[in-house]
Amino acid sequence: MEKYEKVIWLEIHVRVKSQTKMFCSCKNAVELASDPNMNVCPVCMGFPWMLPALNEEVVRLGVKAWMLMNCKINKTSRFDRKSYFYPDLPNSFQTTQMYETITGAGSVKVMVNGEVKEFLIHHMHLENDAGKLIHVWGRTLCDYNRAWSPLMEIVTEPVFYDKEEVMEFLKELQKMFRAYEISDADMEKGQLRCDVNISIRPTGEQKLGTRVELKNLNSFSSVGRAIESEYARQVRIKESGGTIDQETRGWDDTKGMSATQRTKEDAMDYRYFPEPDLLPIEISDELIEECRNSLGELPIEKRVRYLNDYSLSQDDARILTADVELAKYFEALFALTWDAKKSCSYITTILLALINESDEKIQISELKFDIRELASVIDMVNKDELSSINSKEVVAELFKNGWNAWEITDKLWLRQKNDVDALMKIVEQVITSFPSQVEEYKWGNEKIFWFFVGQCMKLSAWQGNPKIFNDLIKKRI
Ligand SMILES: [Zn+2]
Incomplete structure (x- = not known):
């Protein structure tokens, strides 16, 4: 056991994939446009007397997100203004939800090293993004394409104890948001941004240590590297008798180290106050019903069904239902074989391993062979015409070159002898x-x-x- 344990909580910004921006009809910059300041108007440029109007699509996608994260919904929520001093927002304030957020607590179940763990969410709220500043030739240029684009901010409880948990949690969110078109959630493109708050404490102690916030993390692996590096830094300070300062540090992935961005002393006074130009968000029962229907069976409901109807293990049900395409593939294979256990194991242990090992990261929908060939393999195994050991070779050959399961079995001299x-x-x-x-x-x-x-x-x-x-x-x- 290590002398110090790390305790981590996350603040995650997800760029919502709506057609238009949060409070105006400008095109939403899901990815940055080719030219700066293409998608701007008097509202998102903060001209005087311009009034914002909330985009209903953003609320709808927010409702879907809370359903996926099992959050408590607040049927009435409000916006607040947060003072903002940088030129990447022309209004000098950000519109966010400080006091009455769209959701309360929730949780997301994630598979970490073969074990299902549940991570608690403190809340989620909606807010607008800032533009982009470009520093060249000693000057600063402003690109407002992204200004006032909608964001969801998800704040977790301090429930993560190592980097694997954090990385798997982020991947799970990405999977869910992509599956339901809430966000593309690509970290490299800034559509999913994660600030990591990390503190250490002697293992076994309950009281939390002083937290340090890490920013500029733009891939899953950089999140992992930054956590390890910050843990080592805090342990070094503690061991040499020093104290850890509450501060925000920026991660430099090429150097593999972080540097102080700002300390607690100069933390800003944001002067939140209720936004006077926007009505409260009221979420009707009809909207909840509509969102629930459009999501179809929630991943968690599907998982319960897989446990009950197919008698799969917790782990298998989790893996199959985490990906919509994979679940569809499993159900199609089951419809051909009527053998849930083997349909599951040929997908999760053989097929997924082949996909992971291959250089081209193909999707389950892009396989070179028809699903009926995989059903034939299972059928041959069940009829004792092919041993389960040899069947892996047949599936590997199907995966590599396609073709026909029966003919591959004969060509490779694998047909089981029953004479x-x-x-x-x-x-x-x-x-x-x-x-x-x-x-x-x-x-x-x-x-x-x-x-x-x-x-x-x-x-x-x-x-x-x-x-x-x-x-x-x-x-x-
Ligand atoms: Zn606009």
Whole structure:
């Protein structure tokens, strides 16, 4: 056990994939436009007397997000103004939700190293993004394409204890938001931004240490590297008798280190106050119903169904339902085989491993073979025409070159032999080759039985039916 443990909570900004910006009809810059200041208007440029109008689509996508994160919905929520001093927002304030947010607490279940863990969300709120500042030739240029684009900010509880948990959690959010078109959530493109708050404490202690906030993390792996680096830095300070300052540090991924951006002393006074130009957000029962229907079966509902209807394990149900396409593939394969266990294991242990190992990261919908070929493989295994060990080779060949499961099985000489006379000859051969083991078995060492089965399988080049070998050896000795 390590002397110090880390405790982490996250502030995540997700760029909402609506058609237009949050409070005006400008095109929403889901990705930055080719030219600066293409998508601006008097409202998002903060001209005097211009009034914002809330984009309903943003609320709708926000409602879907809370359903996915099992959050408590606040049917009435409000906007607040937060003073803002940088030129990337022309209004000198940001519109956000400080006092009455759109959601309360929730949770997201994530698979971490084969174990399902539930991470608590403190709340989610809506706010607008800032523009982009470009510093060249000693001057600063402003691009307002992104200014007033909608963001969801998700704040978690301090519930993460290592980098794997954080990285898997972020990947899970990305998967959910992409599946339901809430956001493309690409970290490299700034559509999913994550600030990591990290503190350390002696292992076993309850009280939280002083937190340091890490910014500028723009990939899942940089999040992992920054957490490790900051943990080591805080441990070094503690071990040398120093104290950790509450501060914000910027991560430099190329240098692999962070540097102070601002300390608590100069933290700004944001002077929040209720936004006078916008009405409260009222979420009707009709909107909730509409969103629920458009989401269809929620991942969590699907998971429960997979546990009950298909008797899959927790882990398998989780993996299959985490990806909409994968779940569809599983259900289609089950419809062909009526064998839930094998349909699941051929997807999760064989097919996904092949996809992960291949250089081209293909999707399950882009496989080179028809799903009926995989169903044929399972059918052959169930009919004892192909051993489960050899079936992996057939699936690997299908994955690589496509074609037909039956023909591959014959071409690779993998069809299982069920001919009793032929298999008996192999049994005879094994028994005469190992007389001392036969004696041992007769004296009561029953474990040695599996040695004979193994030798028979080997001699038959793994094509003999192990069940028939089993019976024949028993009869013979
Ligand atoms: Zn605008």
